[in-house]
Amino acid sequence: MNAVVSEEAGAGGGAAAAAAAAVTLEELRKKMADFARERDWEQYHSPRNLLLALVGEVGELSEIFQWKGEVPKGLPGWEERETEHLGEELADVLLYLVRLSDMCGVDLGKAALRKIDLNARKYPAGPGCRPSKKGAHCSDDTGDRRDDCGDVVAVVRADEIKEEHAS
Ligand SMILES: Nc1ccn([C@H]2C[C@H](O)[C@@H](COP(=O)(O)OP(=O)(O)OP(=O)(O)O)O2)c(=O)n1
Numbered sequence: 001m002n003a004v005v006s007e008e009a010g011a012g013g014g015a016a017a018a019a020a021a022a023v024t025l026e027e028l029r030k031k032m033a034d035f036a037r038e039r040d041w042e043q044y045h046s047p048r049n050l051l052l053a054l055v056g057e058v059g060e061l062s063e064i065f066q067w068k069g070e071v072p073k074g075l076p077g078w079e080e081r082e083t084e085h086l087g088e089e090l091a092d093v094l095l096y097l098v099r100l101s102d103m104c105g106v107d108l109g110k111a112a113l114r115k116i117d118l119n120a121r122k123y124p125a126g127p128g129c130r131p132s133k134k135g136a137h138c139s140d141d142t143g144d145r146r147d148d149c150g151d152v153v154a155v156v157r158a159d160e161i162k163e164e165h166a167s
């Protein structure tokens with residue numbers, strides 16, 4: 001996103017900040033749908049095109065961290081323009097993800113809640129759970145079988161787990 005866009009967004013910062021505090025995925029979905037329709041860009045927003053655009057934005061996001069070495073949480077020492085740029089690239093990734101989900105007929109919020117639920121069942125919290133390069137090693141109640149290193153060797157089908165967020 002270029003500097004002009006950033007400055008224009010900054011001019012309306014108060015209203016934008018107030019709106020952002022309560023933003024929902026549904027609002028973003030509608031705004032992206034309006035954005036595409038008003039420009040007659042719906043023809044370009046195919047799932048494949050959106051996926052490629054999303055990956056491109058992930059690349060732009062990665063460039064911000066490229067060659068920096070490990071970056072502490074909170075990004076201490078970063079200049080304001082750097083964190084603003086980071087926000088723009090994160091937003092691009094989110095917006096394309098929201099639009100891609102919409103064009104695929106996937107309710108992203110619902111899917112995310114369901115996945116969090118699946119994650120919690122796969123990696124239950126507790127004393128037996130410790131972080132590792134592979135995520136977390138711990139016994140689970142999903143029925144997944146793990147080897148001695150904690151790697152899953154047989155996965156229980158996600159659709160076998162009762163959905164609690166179904167409408
Ligand atoms: N066909 C398009 C093109 C853009 N956008 C929207 C979604 C993204 O939020 C943003 C991406 O715009 P750019 O392709 O101009 O990418 P950047 O903003 O990252 O600019 P640049 O690549 O010049 O840094 O605009 C869109 O919905 N559909």
